[in-house]
Amino acid sequence: MSSTPINQVTGKGVFVPGDDVDTDRIIPARFMKCITFDGLGEYLFYDVRKTESGEDKKHNLNDPRFAEASIIISGNNFGCGSSREHAPQSILRAGYVAVIAGSFAEIFFGNSTNLGVVCAIASDVDRKAIAQAIDINPEIEISIDVENLRICYGENSVSCEIKPGARDSFLSGRYDPLDELLQGAGEVSKTASSLTYMKE
């Protein structure tokens, strides 16, 4: 599906510390007993934010200073674990448009890209500096320039990495590949007919 190109995403940030933030942490499995993705935003990082009795823990995600954030800053191997698209869906539905991390797990990265959630890779040093800057001033605007691979925050600008395929898809607005895949139907049939096990 051709959507609006994403050249740049801008917003306030919130720091979610830790490496290996897995998809069970992003959206615990018990909230996946649903047949649509509608309502998932409410459960984003549920056990990170809430105690067992449902009270708010002390965490940036509960801090009113970061209530308007739309960009998550986190550690390495973000989104590891399950293939559940419920994870980026809950991120998107909770109002976030991008994640800046040290690295991303592959399936999470692909799922996010398909939804137009920008996953940008920045160095440990740069992420730490961004986290410190927003801790001092949560109002700082963070901007990810998809085309030029820069992250600007306040007066600063650092480089970032967005995988080439994903970057092209954001810039062309073709990050949801379904239409393009459908257009290949003729060639799909040809490939399928060359494979014995595909026969009915």
Add this chain to the structure above:
Amino acid sequence: MGKSLFEKVWDAHVVRKLVNGQSQLLIGTHLIHEVTSPQAFGMLRDKNLQVKYPHRTFATVDHIVPTNESLEPYSDPLAQGMIEELRKNCAENQVTFFDTNTGNQGIVHVVGPEQGITQPGTTIACGDSHTATHGAFGAIAFGIGTSQVRDVLATQTIALNKLKVRRINVDGDLLPGVYAKDVVLHIIRILGTQGGTGFAYEYGGTTFDNFTMEERMTVCNMSIEGGARAGYVNPDETTFEYLEGRPYSPSGEDWNAAVEQWKYFASDEDCTYDDIVNIDASEIQPTVTWGITPGQGIGIEETIPKLAEAPTQSERDSMSEAFEYMKFEGGSPIMGKKIDIAFIGSCTNGRLSDFEEVAKYVKGHKVADSLTAIIVPGSQVVAKIAEAKGLDKIFIEAGFEWRAAGCSMCLAMNPDKLIGDQLCASSSNRNFKGRQGSPTGRTMLMSPLMVAAAAVTGEVSDARKVFGLATAEI
């Protein structure tokens, strides 16, 4: 120059290049389950699209199925709603559904192989990250998100970047009491939880040559825990022998032709890899995780690493987060940690050979009074064969609960869950925070026999000692 299996299968299934540089890849076999498919069927309905190849789409129900109640409606109305939605979607789209009344229902990664749907030289996708399991047969198999489930339903293809291939050789004999589960926990321990990002893992060497198909599946299953989206073993006589005579395997004249084709897909001897790792099988110990990622594992005789031993600040942070959550201390022995729950099952270790091995040793032992121990077959077929062999009686006699097929306590989308900060010895694949249903529940991953040893002693124990393993082999 020769080609690897990955390249051959990729070349046979690649349809064309897409504008953004990715490839459109044909997915020959699409497996679906109740958690990640309903939204995809909804998207299809919204766009007025049909399932393109219903005969290459197979469904089962596993995550939400209760293992201790068989009558519908289930006590959880949300679970009931999900199974009914899958039933409806399969019926409307002529998709084969291994429903609970077929005798063939089970965890999707157990059902595919045992039905003979999983075959060498094919591409397999499922909205489930443990789809790499099917790579044990020499298939390129990987997990996908729900939007991609939609793409496969509608086009039988997905957009994908080609993976690099890392060959992992494990050579030699495993020590008594060391299993396929220990091999994969060891691999993740040394290569890390993100070491496989961007790679398919090709597992080989004499250890894999000698493995049964079920052992190969256990290793391939956890590829994603090492960051590798796909993992596979080249097909050989062991593969063909396993597949012959299964319901969906080729038969008659087609069988020989299929075997010839399958042999072609095995990696050529002169192919090159993007990376090669060599592991000596005799170095692998019964392995147990002490932390909150599958890479945080150690041999049973080792002590939990100390913070001071962490090579980087970020690893030190991860370790201290793990210690706080697990309530463990660096430098303490892993042996002797008191267990509350023992769980044997899951798509990693819920197959017949897992149960046969445990049954062989637990006979005559009793589960400690202090804990609950459950054994959950990976499929109704596994349950039926295990029961015909009398394994269920051995387990029940020893004090285990013998349950009905499903994902059970691996991920807590059904009534099987940890409560509070219970510590679980588990044959499953993930020890993430909250994974087993309680936000403070704690998981230690290990082989089924190590879980059994923990069950009978009430604490993390060396199965070799508990069951006198070295001598029992003679």
